[in-house]
Amino acid sequence: VPVPVLLAARGCSSAGERGSGRRERPSGQRFLQVQKAGSKGSVGLIRLQRPQALNALCEGLMAELRRALDAFEADAQVGAIVITGSDKAFAAGADIKEMQGKSFQQCYGGAFLAGWDRVATVRKPTIAAVNGYAVSVPVSLRALCRVPHARGRDSWRSPPAVPITPSPGAGGTQRLTRAVGKSLAMEMVLTGERISAAEAKAAGLVSKVFPVDKLLDAAISCAEKIASNSKLVVAMAKESVNAAFETTLAEGNRTEKRLFYATFATDDRKEGMTAFVEKRKANFTDS
Ligand SMILES: C[C@@H](CO)C(=O)SCCNC(=O)CCNC(=O)[C@H](O)C(C)(C)COP(=O)(O)OP(=O)(O)OC[C@H]1O[C@@H](n2cnc3c(N)ncnc32)[C@H](O)[C@@H]1OP(=O)(O)O
Numbered sequence: 001v002p003v004p005v006l007l008a009a010r011g012c013s014s015a016g017e018r019g020s021g022r023r024e025r026p027s028g029q030r031f032l033q034v035q036k037a038g039s040k041g042s043v044g045l046i047r048l049q050r051p052q053a054l055n056a057l058c059e060g061l062m063a064e065l066r067r068a069l070d071a072f073e074a075d076a077q078v079g080a081i082v083i084t085g086s087d088k089a090f091a092a093g094a095d096i097k098e099m100q101g102k103s104f105q106q107c108y109g110g111a112f113l114a115g116w117d118r119v120a121t122v123r124k125p126t127i128a129a130v131n132g133y134a135v136s137v138p139v140s141l142r143a144l145c146r147v148p149h150a151r152g153r154d155s156w157r158s159p160p161a162v163p164i165t166p167s168p169g170a171g172g173t174q175r176l177t178r179a180v181g182k183s184l185a186m187e188m189v190l191t192g193e194r195i196s197a198a199e200a201k202a203a204g205l206v207s208k209v210f211p212v213d214k215l216l217d218a219a220i221s222c223a224e225k226i227a228s229n230s231k232l233v234v235a236m237a238k239e240s241v242n243a244a245f246e247t248t249l250a251e252g253n254r255t256e257k258r259l260f261y262a263t264f265a266t267d268d269r270k271e272g273m274t275a276f277v278e279k280r281k282a283n284f285t286d287s
Helices: 059-074 104-109 137-145 172-179 197-202 212-227 231-246 249-263 267-277
Strands: 032-037 043-048 080-084 089-091 126-130 146-151 164-167 187-190 193-195 208-210
Touching: 032 059, 043 059, 043 212, 059 080, 080 212, 126 212, 208 212, 231 249, 231 267
Parallel strands: 043 080, 080 126, 126 146, 146 208
Antiparallel strands: 032 043, 164 187, 187 193
């Protein structure tokens, strides 16, 4: 049973949000639904919920996202995090209405977008369950999550690069709107060029593609599996994988080796190897 997590809220202002439909939820969030999921509550589940603006990433939403990530990072019960969107959109990119009037001075001087990389700096593995539109920045969000899952074996409408607009076949976005919830063959427009789900996967842009109705369960189940391992060692593994992305091959290998040596200082490394040899399930203590 998902357990609601209480966090403070702060806001953005889109037309619909100034009306009664965009009030703060009892949990304190305006733009997110934050819960623990999985049979042991070991998965932090964050759902972007700003439907009036297709989950455009306004500053208030991003502030809530950072707080949710901070809370899950600090929660010893949580071993992995899933970020997803709502039916129609994962997210439609940065909030254009919020950016429209900004000057260079405000952007640069005010450190606009600062803190958006919190998704990348979370030490716990983060999975993006990408449903619906994912335009521009959300694609980066997805990429930063490192374990992107996408919706639809044949209903892929979760774009994997910058900037992307999904388009179901030749019908364009209007047809996509009407197609929400159905399992249709969909295509992406990637900087003007359409790519299929299979191509996106082949290019390494997503790790797995699922039918619409299976996406979230699959992402939670993957997160649960990750969370069942030693949190300490999983964090080291993530650091090592990130180093492989961000540095040269030699440096990535060095980092991986050092971190591997470091696991020998943990109880969980000993327990894991002993359990393997004894052919039993390991009992990790995160120590
Ligand atoms: C920081 C940089 C990095 O590159 C960025 O992220 S720039 C922003 C990139 N994002 C975009 O360019 C996407 C803009 N949105 C669209 O192109 C379309 O909305 C769509 C995703 C293709 C969906 O089209 P559809 O016709 O289905 O829906 P609407 O356009 O009517 O949108 C519904 C509602 O949401 C508002 N909205 C959508 N995207 C944004 C956004 N990025 N920022 C602010 N608001 C957005 C849209 O204005 C509509 O609201 P309404 O005006 O009706 O109150």
